[in-house]
Amino acid sequence: MKLLCFVCSLTCFATLAFSQDPMLDMDMLFPERASMRDSVMAYQQISESDTGESVSLETLLKRIKHLEQEVQQLKETLKENQQMTEKMPDDPGIPLIEQQLYARALRHFTAGDYGKAAELLRQVRDNTQEKELNLSALYWLGECAFRQDNYNEAVVLLQELISEESEVFRENALILLAVSFRNLGKQTESNHYFQVYLQAYPESRYSALARKELQKSQ
Numbered sequence: 001m002k003l004l005c006f007v008c009s010l011t012c013f014a015t016l017a018f019s020q021d022p023m024l025d026m027d028m029l030f031p032e033r034a035s036m037r038d039s040v041m042a043y044q045q046i047s048e049s050d051t052g053e054s055v056s057l058e059t060l061l062k063r064i065k066h067l068e069q070e071v072q073q074l075k076e077t078l079k080e081n082q083q084m085t086e087k088m089p090d091d092p093g094i095p096l097i098e099q100q101l102y103a104r105a106l107r108h109f110t111a112g113d114y115g116k117a118a119e120l121l122r123q124v125r126d127n128t129q130e131k132e133l134n135l136s137a138l139y140w141l142g143e144c145a146f147r148q149d150n151y152n153e154a155v156v157l158l159q160e161l162i163s164e165e166s167e168v169f170r171e172n173a174l175i176l177l178a179v180s181f182r183n184l185g186k187q188t189e190s191n192h193y194f195q196v197y198l199q200a201y202p203e204s205r206y207s208a209l210a211r212k213e214l215q216k217s218q
Contacts, residue, residue: 098128102137114144132168135161139169142176151180171197175206178213187217 105120117140124137142157158173158180178193194210201207 114147118144135168151184154180
């Protein structure tokens with residue numbers, strides 16, 4: 001069941017080319033990262049203009065290394081998605097209508113129509129008795145609220161999710177909770193969830209950024 005929910009999610013995000021986690025865009029979580037990247041790009045454009053200045057070998061090597069890392073990450077993500085798709089079993093345990101509602105909701109989500117996505121996800125929660133599908137819908141409801149800057153609602157939904165004894169979207173839920181509290185100006189709660197996240201996922205994709213956020217408040 002968990003595999004079905006994840007595959008359904010991944011399928012709906014195929015148009016994003018899997019270059020990054022579609023649920024948690026780094027620039028969305030950490031806008032200062034986007035500003036830093038824009039500054040670097042501006043510097044690169046100036047350095048490579050007709051001013052006659054040359055780019056140092058060290059800078060070029062760093063760029064090459066960064067590009068190699070991004071390419072490797074893309075390859076790994078595409079490979080994982082292919083493996084999950086190939087292994088997806090037939091699951092007659094979920095009524096077809098609920099599968100369709102869930103898939104439609106994610107399509108609206110990827111299109112940026114978070115209001116419609118949330119409407120369909122509530123229908124999934126109201127009609128399904130399958131716990132993992134219910135929790136998956138709950139997570140996406142939290143993301144819809146987050147994307148619409150409704151951080152108080154996102155906190156309520158995501159806290160409900162992590163209160164369950166389930167790993168369904170738990171990693172993403174924890175980092176979103178931390179960022180939601182940060183955006184609400186509640187640093188104590190934000191730090192708490194960043195710490196919980198690091199304890200549970202010390203070597204995960206967002207662990208370095210979580211540590212950086214904690215260091216800011218010290």
